Amino acid sequence: MESIKVNVLSKGAEAILLLKLWYGMLVVEKIRISKRYRNPHLDVMLRRARTILEARLLHEAKLLGIPVPALIDIDIRRNSLTMEYIPGKRLRDSLERFDKDFIECLFRNIGENVGILHSNGIVHGDLTTSNMILTETGNVYLIDFGLGGHTWDLEDMGTDIHLMLRALESTHTDIADLCFKAFINGYKKIMKDKTGEVLRKVKEIRSRGRYVAVEVRKSWRYY
C-alpha cells in the first residue's frame, strides 16, 4: 500500500483508525488493537473473527444500497480493514443542534436502512449514534459492523432495536421519544407487519433485564 501521509483519526474502545492516502484517495484503516487485559489466546481469536465478519457485512450492506463505507482491503495478519473515508460528524455530537423536522427525517431514514438490513438477514449489533456519521449532504452512514452478524433470529433483530432505544434514552434523553418514533416509522416501511413481532421481542428483552419494574415504563408506550 502506498501511503504518503498517516494520521491517527481516532482511537476507539476496540480499534485505532488511521487516515491514509491510498493511490490519491483518502482512506481509513481500522486496526483492531490487542488488549492487555484479555487472555492472549482469546484476544487473537476475537480480533480475527471480528475483522473478517466486519469485512463481509460491510460488503453485503453496500450491495443492499445501505450507506456504509466501501471496503477496499483486508489484512488478516494486521487485523485491519481499509475502507473509504466518509467526511462528516458523528451523529452523537451533532444531533441536538438540528430542528425537530430534520431529526425526524434523519431517524426515519436510519430506521429504513436498518429495516433493509434486517429484512436481508443482517444485524448491526451496536446501533448507537456514535456509530453513525452525518455527512454534509444529510446522509447518515452506518459504521462499525464489528459486533454484527448474519441472522434471521427475532432475538437479534430485537436486540438491535433495543440498543438503539437505550442509546437514545441514555445519550439524547430529551429527544429520545421523537427519534425513536421516527426510527420505527422508517423501520415499518420496510419490515411491514413484522415490525410488531420485533417490537414485542424488544419488550421481552427489556423485561428480562433483572430489575425492570412490572408496571409499563413511560418510555415503553411505543408498543
Add this chain to the structure above:
Amino acid sequence: MSTIVLGIESTAHTFGVGIAADDKILANVNEIYIPRYGGLLPREAARHHLVKATRAIKNGLVRSNVRLEDVDAIAVSLGPGLGPCLRVGAMIARFLAVYFDKPLVPVNHAVAHVEIAIMATGTKDPLFVYVSGGNTMIVAYSKGRYRVFGETLDMPLGNFLDSFAREIGLPQPGVPRVEELASKGERLVELPYVVKGQDMSFSGLLTAALRELKKGVRLEDLCLSVIEYSYAMLAEVTERALAHTRKKELVLAGGVARSRRLQDIMRMVAEEHGAAFYVVPDEYAGDNGAMIAWTGLLAYKHGVSISPKESFIRQRWRMDEVEIPWRA
C-alpha cells in the same frame, strides 16, 4: 447539631444497619446469611434477618453512641431485591419511623452502592462498574439520574460465577475459589463470548461451561476460561461506555469488586482511556447498612421522604427510575 440518619439494608443475604452523620459514617453493622448448602433461599434469609435485626440495630447505636431519639430520619432500601428479605427491613423501618415519630426515607439499593462508592473514593463524576450477585451494570450520572450504559441481559456476573462454583462443587462465596483454581489453569477452552452492543449475556456461557465439564475438561482450565471470558466481556463493555461517556474516573463497585483479577483488568481499561481508577474499599463493597444510611442522609437533606403507609417494597425497582436531586 449534625443530621443523623439510621439506614437499614435487607435486600438479599445481608441485614445491615448503618448510621451516618453529615460527612461521616458512625456505624456499619452487617449480619450476613450464609446458606449451609446450595444457593440463597429467600425465606430462610428473611428468617435470619428477623432473628439478627434487634442485635444489629442495638450494636449500631452503641458503636456510634447515638440514641434512637437523636436520629433525624430512618432510611430503608425498598428495592430492588428479594421480596421476603425486603419485607423484613421495610417492616422494621416502618415501625421505628412510626414509633419514634421520625421521617421515613426510601432508598434504592443500587443507587446506595453508587453513592457510598463516590463517598469512599472521593470521586466527582465517575463511570461505575457495579458488579454483585444481583446486579451487573455500568452507570453514570446524567441529567438528574443515574443512567445505565450497559448491563447484563440475563444473569448478573456474581450470580453466574456463584452458580458455576456451586455446580462444580465449590462452597459459597464462589468467586474467590473459582479464581484460585483459575490461577492454575493453562489452556483456554472455547466458550461463547456474548456482547451485544453495550450489554452482556452470561447464561449461555454457564450452559456451555457445564457442558465442557461433562466432556471431562480439566477443571482448572475451565475455571480459567470462565473467568477470562466473563471478565473480558465486562471489560469490553466498560471500555465502550468509557469511550462513549468520556468520563475521567472509573469506579469498580459491588461485591465482585473484591476480585483482584477484575481490579487489575479494570485498572488497565482505565489507563488506556486516561481515566483515574478507584475500587470501593472492602467494607463498602458488598451490601451494607452504611450505604443506605449515607444515601438516606443525602436524600433526606433534599426533602425526600415517604409515608409509612405508602412505603411498599419494590422488587424490580430500576436505578434509572430514581431522581437524584442532590447531584442536580
